[in-house]
Amino acid sequence: MNQYARMIVVLLIFSVLSGAVLGFSYEIANPKIQEQAKKDLEASIKNVLPGITKYEQVEKEGITFYIGLDDQGNKKGIAFKATGQGFGGPIEMMVGYDPKEGKLTGLQILSMSETPGLGARIKEPAFTEQFKGKSVNDPFIPKKDVQVITGATISPAGVASGIKSALEKVTKIYPVGGDY
Amino acid sequence: MYQLVKDFFNGLWNENPTFRMIIGMCPTLAVTTAAMNGIAMGLATTFVLMFSSLLISLLRNFIPAKVRIPCYIIVIATFVTVVDLFMAGYFPAMYKILGLYIPLIVVNCIIMARAEAFASKVTPLRAIADALGMGIGFTWAITLIGAVRELMGSGTLFGYHVLSENATHWVIMLLPPGAFLTMGILLGIMNVITRKNVRDTQCH
Amino acid sequence: MGEYKFLTTSSPHIHSGESVQRIMFSVAGALLLPTIAGVYFFGIRALILVLTTTLAAVATEAIFQVLRGKPVTIWDGSAIVTGILLALNLPPGLPLWMAVVGSVVAIGLGKMIYGGLGMNPFNPALVGRVFLTVTFPVQMTTWINPVDGTTGATPLALMKMQGISTDYVRLFIGNVGGSIGETSALAIILGGLYLIYRGYVDWRIPASYLGTVAVLSFILGKDPIFHLLAGGLMLGAFFMATDMVTTPVTKLGRIIFGIGAGIFVVLIRLYGGYPEGVSFSILLMNAFTPIINRLTIPRIYGEVKTR
Numbered sequence: 001m002n003q004y005a006r007m008i009v010v011l012l013i014f015s016v017l018s019g020a021v022l023g024f025s026y027e028i029a030n031p032k033i034q035e036q037a038k039k040d041l042e043a044s045i046k047n048v049l050p051g052i053t054k055y056e057q058v059e060k061e062g063i064t065f066y067i068g069l070d071d072q073g074n075k076k077g078i079a080f081k082a083t084g085q086g087f088g089g090p091i092e093m094m095v096g097y098d099p100k101e102g103k104l105t106g107l108q109i110l111s112m113s114e115t116p117g118l119g120a121r122i123k124e125p126a127f128t129e130q131f132k133g134k135s136v137n138d139p140f141i142p143k144k145d146v147q148v149i150t151g152a153t154i155s156p157a158g159v160a161s162g163i164k165s166a167l168e169k170v171t172k173i174y175p176v177g178g179d180y
Numbered sequence: 181m182y183q184l185v186k187d188f189f190n191g192l193w194n195e196n197p198t199f200r201m202i203i204g205m206c207p208t209l210a211v212t213t214a215a216m217n218g219i220a221m222g223l224a225t226t227f228v229l230m231f232s233s234l235l236i237s238l239l240r241n242f243i244p245a246k247v248r249i250p251c252y253i254i255v256i257a258t259f260v261t262v263v264d265l266f267m268a269g270y271f272p273a274m275y276k277i278l279g280l281y282i283p284l285i286v287v288n289c290i291i292m293a294r295a296e297a298f299a300s301k302v303t304p305l306r307a308i309a310d311a312l313g314m315g316i317g318f319t320w321a322i323t324l325i326g327a328v329r330e331l332m333g334s335g336t337l338f339g340y341h342v343l344s345e346n347a348t349h350w351v352i353m354l355l356p357p358g359a360f361l362t363m364g365i366l367l368g369i370m371n372v373i374t375r376k377n378v379r380d381t382q383c384h
Numbered sequence: 385m386g387e388y389k390f391l392t393t394s395s396p397h398i399h400s401g402e403s404v405q406r407i408m409f410s411v412a413g414a415l416l417l418p419t420i421a422g423v424y425f426f427g428i429r430a431l432i433l434v435l436t437t438t439l440a441a442v443a444t445e446a447i448f449q450v451l452r453g454k455p456v457t458i459w460d461g462s463a464i465v466t467g468i469l470l471a472l473n474l475p476p477g478l479p480l481w482m483a484v485v486g487s488v489v490a491i492g493l494g495k496m497i498y499g500g501l502g503m504n505p506f507n508p509a510l511v512g513r514v515f516l517t518v519t520f521p522v523q524m525t526t527w528i529n530p531v532d533g534t535t536g537a538t539p540l541a542l543m544k545m546q547g548i549s550t551d552y553v554r555l556f557i558g559n560v561g562g563s564i565g566e567t568s569a570l571a572i573i574l575g576g577l578y579l580i581y582r583g584y585v586d587w588r589i590p591a592s593y594l595g596t597v598a599v600l601s602f603i604l605g606k607d608p609i610f611h612l613l614a615g616g617l618m619l620g621a622f623f624m625a626t627d628m629v630t631t632p633v634t635k636l637g638r639i640i641f642g643i644g645a646g647i648f649v650v651l652i653r654l655y656g657g658y659p660e661g662v663s664f665s666i667l668l669m670n671a672f673t674p675i676i677n678r679l680t681i682p683r684i685y686g687e688v689k690t691r
Contacts, residue, residue: 007247014251018258025262032269040272087657116213116354117333118521150522154657348482352519361493 041066048096048106049077060173067180068096077105078180080170084162087154088113091122095163097136102176107131107163112155119155127156131163136171140164184309191313198321199370203289208322209359211281215338218326220274222319224267224282228259229291230311233299237307240300252295253286260285290318328362329353404501407584408461411623414575415468418619421571422564425530426476430564434471436480440487441467448496462501466490469509469623472565473616473663474516477528477535482520486512506670507630510663517663527561538562539614540659555613566616576622588638589631590621596646604654617649620662630670637673637680645669 045055045066052068059065066079077098084091091112096105107128114120121127130147140160142148148156174180197203207225211217232255236243243251264282267275275282285291294314299307330336333353335343352358422430445463449456470490474483490512498504517524529536538561539550554560558568565572579585597617598608611617625631625645632641645665652661 003244003246007244010242010244011247011250011254014254018254021258022261025265029265029269033265036269036272115351115521117349117351152521348520348523350519351521352515355518357518 044094044108044110045079045096047108048079048094050096050106052076055079061169063169063173065170065174075180078170078174080166081110082162082166084158084160086112086114086122086158087119087152088115091155091158091162093159093162095131095166097167097170097174099171099174099176099178099180102136104131104134104136104163107159109159114155115152118149118152121149121152122155122159127159136167136176184305187306187309188313191310191315191317192320193317195314196317196321197290197293197314198318198325199367201290201293202367203293204318205363206284207281207288208325209356209363211278212322212326212329212359212362213333213354214277214330214336215323215327217277218323219319220271220278221281222315222322224263224278225285225288225290225318226312226315228256228263228285229294229315230308231259232256232291233294233307233311234304236295236299237302237304243300248296248300252292252300256291256295257286290314325359325362325366328366329358333358404460404462407628408465410582410584411465411579412461412468414579415465415472415565415623417571417575418472418565418568419468421558421568422472422476425558425567426528426564430471430476433474433476433478433480433483433564434468437471437474437483437487438464438467440484441470441491444488444491445496448492449500454500457501460501463491466495466508466512469565470512472619472623473509473513473563475524475527475562476564477526478516478523482516482523485519486516489515502629504629505673506667507624507627510624510667510670514663514667529561530559530567536561538659539610540653543610543614544653544659549607549610550614552609552613555610560614563616563619566619569613569618572618572622576618579622579626584628585622585626586635586638588635589626589642592639592642593617593621593625593646594642596643597649600647600650601654604650606654611650611653615653615660616662620645620666624662625666625669630673632673632676632680634677634680634682637676640676640680641669641673644672 042055045068046052049055049066049068051070053071055066055068057064057066063080068076068079070076077096079094079096082093082095084093089112091114092110094108094110096107097103098105109123109128112120112122114122127147127149134145138145140146140163142153142157142160146156146160191197193200195201198208204225207221211221232252235255236252239251260283263285264279267282268279294311298310302310327337330338331342332350335341335345335347335349350358353362419431419434422434441463442458446456446458449458467487467490470486471483474486490508493515494506494508494511495501495504525541526535527538527541528534539555542548542550550560555567556569558571560567576585576590580587580590594612594617598612601611602608621642625642632638645668648665648668649661652658652664658664
């Protein structure tokens, strides 16, 4: 066989086989990956809306809301995603909000790239728990009504301002005391 | 048989990819913030290295010399993507830490270097022995770096507290400069040990 | 032969009398002023810290040289200067063992691994300080107020986080929170002027450095006097940006160095993550020093400009 033809044939065989292997693995792994993503989402929603057993997904004005329901189907609160600007990049958060009381029900940091041992401690419950029961009308200013972490002020400020700016939109859609 | 044993032990110390050939630095420096990350990254790389070495050795007479590099890349990239997908599906916790770096195994010099310099020239058995040795050599090296950084930076080892909870953490060890510092100091220690060995053997 | 004024002769030549030792001990002498001010404001603790880092720096240099089988040069005084400078850049309440770590890094990583005095690309004291800032951020940003010893924020941090300015007189005298040797602008300027008078410091670097910070902060709508007096700028401008080893050798190069460092300080202070940027600015410009030297080589008299 001509050596150029041989090169092309060999490369072609490699590519086709590789494609087949990849397609096959994707078929097996993808459902698992999706399932995992869903599990993570559900876990974070349940974390920020304590006491719920299932949730409904609603899209309003470009924001995705997860309305949490308990066993009897009573609405227990709304969860939504918020983003803040941290020291090392964006901070992705899941925030739980109870419009009836006008209070936050929980906060979970989904992803962030803050300095380990410092800003990264915004992930710890010691920091996130303070937002539980916090009124949405609070100013959300670090060192005033938001406790900061020793040695790191920028990451907590990013979390606080991220929640505050998301709440400004969310409270227009689901006003305090209103129905949802 | 002797040859196989020799090929296997080669990667553990004499031609250790991390401390001797100084290749595969990207994962070495990037993921080693904890010992466990080192093990996971090392095993993922070992897996890819073994299968790509085996395949390339088997096909060494079939691959035309002029297109050997693209062929190696396709083989390596395929295995890496398989690892990537299965890790995302079955080991999500580990994938959250290493996810960014798994695709980079494709361009890890260790795999290309062993394919080009070794696997493509020897029988499949020798290729596997070498890949296993290199993989384990890489794994212990980056696990060691990860352990040093984790111990100093977080006071833990494999996630368990070994230092007092109040021990001061050296934050720099968890940041990129800490990787370079640890690597440099360990490399220096390796060199001291080796130089001593050489001196001893020369005396006899 | 009498009419040839610029005749080049073979040796012996007259020695100028300068030596590394003499320069270093003069610098150490000038550093005594900010040290005394620091001890006055922060108490005996500051003095212990200065002694600790100095001893640790000298010991590190000696150990390195003994281990490598090189002549021990601790008597040239350069390690003493590095040790004092490092301490002046540390918060007064820093645990002593951390100060020792800083000294070991400053001399070991900042100087000895490059081959010792004259070979280091970066200012060793600043290498030690930045290492400590990154490694122990909590302890390195725990500031003590002078006299009463309570913890508080530095003027720059107050400005950055809460927009509070500090009284100029207090800043000038040094009665504010901060590193041991950086707070008293008065003591630093006196020490710096002495070194300029002795000819060990080129006035061009502090002048262009401070000038750039003043002009740039004024243009950007900030208070230039506050930015000149607050933080480590004075100490950096007179004692660290003027280090002979790590700064350009040409006159033009030194001005470029000062301007570059000034720009970095203002950018970090106003837009960066840290409230203070003096150490980073000098280290960054240290990295540029070889390029600046190469670009500003003076033309030989009579040489035609070539393209």
